[in-house]
Amino acid sequence: MTGTALANAIAEYLSSIEAGNYRENADSALQQWAEWLARERDVSHLDDVAVIDCRRYARHLKRRVRADELKSSTAHTYYAYVRAFLGFCEADELISKNPAAVSRAQAELPENTADADRQFWSQRDRKSILAFMDKRVERALDGDGVSRERAYRDRALVRLLALSGVRGAEVFRSPADDKRPGAAWKDVDIDGGSIRVFGKSREYEYAQLPRKAADALERYHRVFDPPTPRFPVFPTDHAPSKFRAVREQLEGEYTGNRIESILDENDIDDVVREYEIVIPAISTRGARNLMKRLCAEAGLDIDGEYLKPHGARRGLGHQLYSEGHAELAQSALRHASIATTHESYSNIRASETAERVDDVLDES
The missing domain is CATH 1.10.443.10 (Intergrase catalytic core)
Incomplete structure (x- = not known):
């Protein structure tokens, strides 16, 4: 097998994502997908990911929905992470075409009932x-x-x-x-x-x-x-977060001992207000x-x-x-x-x- 290792391509994609929540969720979904590819399809390189692999993965997600292991909306979300990743690889000219975007692959996804459940x-x-x-x-x-x-x-x-x-x-x-x-x-x-x-x-x-x-x-x-x-x-009520903010923002202006003295002698909310600490x-x-x-x-x-x-x-x-x-x-x-x-x-x-x-x- 030659070409780009799937793990390397995924790492490159994740490094390009600015939104922390999306990056964290995409990381989890893509690692699960990569493990499934290696186990079920013997695929570990980006060049070897074919439409049939994406179709089989969509069917795998559908089976998990039927077994009540996933919600249909979650299955669609997992597949969307894969499709977005492979779209990035196509744009980066690592592959010639996004195999997850092909209709016959997506046809195997379960029916998405998320809209009916949205509050x-x-x-x-x-x-x-x-x-x-x-x-x-x-x-x-x-x-x-x-x-x-x-x-x-x-x-x-x-x-x-x-x-x-x-x-x-x-x-x-x-x-x-x-x-x-x-x-x-x-x-x-x-x-x-x-x-x-x-x-x-x-x-x-x-x-x-x-x-x-x-x-x-x-x-x-x-x-x-x-x-x-x-x-x-809408500030937090979490006391440790307030103390941490005070220590970080007063550091450099006061010694560590002086900061601890200020915190020991005063209510934390009074300290935040007096020193204009942004919690x-x-x-x-x-x-x-x-x-x-x-x-x-x-x-x-x-x-x-x-x-x-x-x-x-x-x-x-x-x-x-x-x-x-x-x-x-x-x-x-x-x-x-x-x-x-x-x-x-x-x-x-x-x-x-x-x-x-x-x-x-x-x-x-």
């Missing part, structure tokens, strides 16, 4: 959680429940998700991606009604900030009074856990689940689109083209078409 916040659920967050703030002001600062923070977080169309990874910290540290106050333009985020395109974009979301952020900002505009909008933002996982707790407090049960952060974006788009505002949905969700918006809400278009067909048939 979105219904209008009723959105109103319920927003009303609960308002009442929670009122209770905090009366000295009942969580602190006033926490109540304002959580309300701002839920309103931002529910009304702006932002993705969780755009406003919360993604631990595997250095370019996604979470939104900072310097990114928020309350008067201008926008928030600057690092978008899915891996370019900075401006997401719309409706009045109710902007008002919640403005009141939270007034109560919290962040020590610096570089401070995260990490809450992580995407932390935000999901927070939404679980809030839904439990509010008594909201969505088919045994909680209101997931990304479901807020889908729910906003669903309502705008279903009410006839396709272009507004495109703008709010920052889709590159209206075709993407139409595709995302094709179920609504099909329903509307059915109603129109019924009207025509009833008249005939």
Whole structure:
């Protein structure tokens, strides 16, 4: 066997990926695929990967779905990682054609039922959680429940998700991606009604900030009074992370003994504020856990689940689109083209078409 070793090609591909989460997930999927190729197809070099190997791999994934070892959406995701890798190899002129992109290979994939399972916040659920967050703030002001600062923070977080169309990874910290540290106050333009985020395109974009979301952020900002505009909008509560940030950012300005003395003699939050320490933002996982707790407090049960952060974006788009505002949905969700918006809400278009067909048939 000659040519590029599969392991070397995979390493080269992974080194080209900027997004940490995607790189980590792709690494895992591609290593599993390479092991399967070596074991089942006796293939270890890139040049030897043929269409039939990809077709057999797709069939292997289908069998795992039938055995309840994988969800159909996961099987499609695994295959997509392989297809993307081989597409990279084609573009890099390591192979002449992407064998995973051939239709007869992809035909063996299981039916993808992911769309039917995707959660979105219904209008009723959105109103319920927003009303609960308002009442929670009122209770905090009366000295009942969580602190006033926490109540304002959580309300701002839920309103931002529910009304702006932002993705969780755009406003919360993604631990595997250095370019996604979470939104900072310097990114928020309350008067201008926008928030600057690092978008899915891996370019900075401006997401719309409706009045109710902007008002919640403005009141939270007034109560919290962040020590610096570089401070995260939704900071972590993880004490070790705060201590680590203080030590790292005061290093060079003070001796190690002096830093430890400062930490021993003062509350960590007071140190953060006095020395304008920029602590990490809450992580995407932390935000999901927070939404679980809030839904439990509010008594909201969505088919045994909680209101997931990304479901807020889908729910906003669903309502705008279903009410006839396709272009507004495109703008709010920052889709590159209206075709993407139409595709995302094709179920609504099909329903509307059915109603129109019924009207025509009833008249005939």
